[in-house]
Amino acid sequence: MKNILTAPFVREMTATTANMYRLGWDERNGGNISYLLEEAEVKRYLNVNKVIRTIPTGFRAESLIGKYFIVTGTGKYFKNVEKDPANNLGIFRIANDGETAELLWGYADGGKFTSELPAHLMSHMARLKVDPQNRVVIHSHPTYTLAMNYVHELDEKKFTHTLWEMCTECIVVFPDGVGILPWMLCGTNSIGEATAKKMEEFRLVIWGMHGIYGAGKNLDETFGLIETVEKAAQIYMLTCNRPRVNTIQDSEMRELAEYFGVDYRKDFLNN
Numbered sequence: 303m304k305n306i307l308t309a310p311f312v313r314e315m316t317a318t319t320a321n322m323y324r325l326g327w328d329e330r331n332g333g334n335i336s337y338l339l340e341e342a343e344v345k346r347y348l349n350v351n352k353v354i355r356t357i358p359t360g361f362r363a364e365s366l367i368g369k370y371f372i373v374t375g376t377g378k379y380f381k382n383v384e385k386d387p388a389n390n391l392g393i394f395r396i397a398n399d400g401e402t403a404e405l406l407w408g409y410a411d412g413g414k415f416t417s418e419l420p421a422h423l424m425s426h427m428a429r430l431k432v433d434p435q436n437r438v439v440i441h442s443h444p445t446y447t448l449a450m451n452y453v454h455e456l457d458e459k460k461f462t463h464t465l466w467e468m469c470t471e472c473i474v475v476f477p478d479g480v481g482i483l484p485w486m487l488c489g490t491n492s493i494g495e496a497t498a499k500k501m502e503e504f505r506l507v508i509w510g511m512h513g514i515y516g517a518g519k520n521l522d523e524t525f526g527l528i529e530t531v532e533k534a535a536q537i538y539m540l541t542c543n544r545p546r547v548n549t550i551q552d553s554e555m556r557e558l559a560e561y562f563g564v565d566y567r568k569d570f571l572n573n
């Protein structure tokens with residue numbers, strides 16, 4: 303069996319967390335990532351019959367029974383994942399009861415998965431129904447996206463429209479727009495259920511005055527979604543208190559979406 307630390311999915315997790323930390327989006331223990339793995343790829347590195355310990359998840363994830371995930375640990379810092387993956391990450395399988403995580407590797411200091419596991423697993427369930435290729439959910443606190451939450455109306459149509467206006471490629475990268483939840487208590491099953499409901503419709507969900515969730519087929523794509531929102535939010539924050547002289551018109555956004563053949567939220571355009 304090969305060394306787990308050389309597994310592409312472990313290396314991708316360490317590279318992504320290090321990158322996000324460096325961008326300043328994941329201060330202290332902020333942010334978490336979950337990544338659905340294929341059994342065959344896990345088996346190349348781990349004996350899947352050797353469960354180290356079991357950890358209750360606190361909710362039932364029927365459609366994820368038998369599925370494998372690599373997930374960042376609760377209370378752990380993105381800053382530290384690269385130099386100590388075994389303490390900061392864990393790989394587990396959802397047991398037959400649907401409510402227990404069977405730990406196969408990681409959380410070596412006795413820790414466990416992120417406190418946001420309900421939002422992650424419920425989002426996986428919601429996205430897999432819409433897109434069977436979905437494998438990644440990322441939560442983060444990107445600086446300008448968060449800043450924008452304080453000065454822009456938290457309305458899905460208006461917020462998405464503003465982001466689409468900020469960079470030409472936005473409507474092409476996230477044509478489905480951005481879902482928004484009001485401020486809610488984090489770490490709970492309730493915010494998990496609300497996030498998953500939005501994930502039926504959006505790959506990006508803002509948690510009002512907290513951060514963002516993104517979902518996608520792989521880490522690069524999911525990171526790229528959040529990165530594009532963050533770039534647009536940065537342009538917005540750099541320009542919002544100056545007179546707007548130019549903007550991308552709705553007709554131009556429509557032209558972009560049609561040229562690139564993306565199925566966009568037509569109801570999020572004004573005219």
Ligand code: 2HA
Binds near residue numbers: 334416441488
């Ligand atoms: O896990 O970001 O939302 C740290 C957080 C909580």
Ligand code: ZN
Binds near residue numbers: 332488513
């Ligand atoms: Zn958070």
